[in-house]
Amino acid sequence: MKGGVGKSTLAVNLAGALAMRGPTALMDADAAIQTSGGWIARGAIPVTLLEEGAAIPAGTRYLVVDTEGRPEIDDMVELTRQSHVVLIPTAPNSVEVEATAKLLRRLEDAGANMKTIRIVVTKAPPVGSVGQAARDELRAMGMPVCETVIRRYTAHERAHEQAVLVRNTQDSRAENAWGDILSLTVEVC
Ligand SMILES: Nc1ncnc2c1ncn2[C@@H]1O[C@H](COP(=O)(O)OP(=O)(O)O)[C@@H](O)[C@H]1O
């Protein structure tokens, strides 16, 4: 029930990057916390905020769904059947990497469409290679993992405070942080 792995932060910035390619909507399916919904509602990010279960506006090219902290496995399976890509963020530490590996096995057993799933390493230290090592470890386990590693920058926290995309924060590392988002956007597209 509190700040987690970075789903909402990624959802908003990814939606902002996708909006440069075509009309984009975001659905915040975390009813209790509403991090991404509040972020979009407070700011001037050119992404349409949709209520959970609302119809997708005609002409929408990209729909980003931000999930709650621990979604039911059945809801995740449903998402894999209805989405082109399901991103599962993980922090680059052994606790999270193991939990992510277990989650993927559970999803497979529950009949998820595994072709849609990509793990993405988030909140990686910008210095050193901990993030890359976690990515490579997951890959060696046979997991589908994005090449892009999302690094940990305070710019991401500033972005939420200021209700902007991370590229629009007045932060010396804003460009690095936005670069990660753009790189991930290219991968998922
Ligand atoms: N790449 C990042 N770098 C630094 N801080 C981050 C990053 N991603 C998320 N955070 C911070 O981590 C906390 C949890 O992020 P959030 O996106 O709300 O996670 P979730 O939606 O998974 O609960 C917030 O304080 C957020 O600012």
Ligand SMILES: [Mg+2]
């Ligand atoms: Mg969230």
